[in-house]
Amino acid sequence: PREGIRRVLEAVTGVPHPRGAPLDTSRIASIRMGTTVATNALLERKGERMALLVSEGFGDLLHIGNQSRPAIFDLQIRCPDTLYEEVVEVAHEVVLPLGEEPSARNGRDAGRNAQLYPPGGEVVRGITGEAVCVRRPPDIAALTQQLKAVVARGVTSAAVVLKHAALYPDHELAVGEAARAAGFTHVSLSHAVMPMVKMVARGFTAAADAYLTPHIMRYLTTFQSGFDEGLKHVQVLFMQSDGGLCPAGAFSGHKAVLSGPAGGVVGYALTTGWEGHTPGSLQVIGFDMGGTSTDVSRYAGSYEHVFETTTAGVTIQAPQLDVNTVAAGGGSRLLFRDGLFVVGPESVGAQPGPVCYRKGNTDMPAITDAN
16 A cells, blocks of 8 residues: 555655655645455464463363354365464353342342352442352462463463453453563453453454454554654544444454455445436445455445354454455465365465466466466
């Protein structure tokens, strides 16, 4: 994108802007852009090295997932790789009332508390006002030693996913602080990323956020370094997966998976009002093929949103435009794997690029070479 901005500035001002030199931002009021950085990192599994900090006994929670079987008749079924490479189980215990009476759930019936809650716990109120029972807080001192060992192995990002955190987030907050103190540079708390009661979906979303956000932040830092004063006085907005815009500092991984494709949907939706037609009266199918992925979508007068999507085997709970993405773009590799001809998800990238670019790639053909 920086090269495109450089060329626009040269065309508008008539003043040469040398490549590699920081761009003058005095003529730039704002920058609005989308990016496929998160999409590509998820498809190619090139995000940040991360650890999953999860309630004790639930270490395999995201590996098991929701047990959906979308390709039940495939001869070779392979479970998608998990995003995390380390699992740290957090010993803590929070339980909910055993009954369903409103007076008991709200903690107003003292006579029923002994029957509804297992003994040995402290009854407190969660963020919804309902009563929960804290039987055991996390041992932060012991946990910190485990986390330091994980950081020493080169893992710098963490997702914290604890039971009932949507109702009682105090334990996640304490574990998150311990993770930062232990040396993690990024921590995603599941209750903050997606405050919902479903632990599996909440965990998937938090893991995706921890996996992608540091990768995106590095991209933003590199992009901003190409301008004088790092775009300090320029409004920079990024397209989110739902088609809305947000400041660069608030751009996060779980909302960026469809950033680039969402911009394509918003753009081609504007073409439905041409040649005297009422805006939105024409139905359009979008086919957006890039270097690493291809995105297919539809517009029929209004934006179609979904609140749960699965991209590259990762289920994310967040408002998104309804875009289907596959790991097949112009740079996707063509190769034989286990005797079968496959496409991607690996990409040859722009350097050296497909064989036809003649930049040194002689043994990794891509879709572009198959024309």
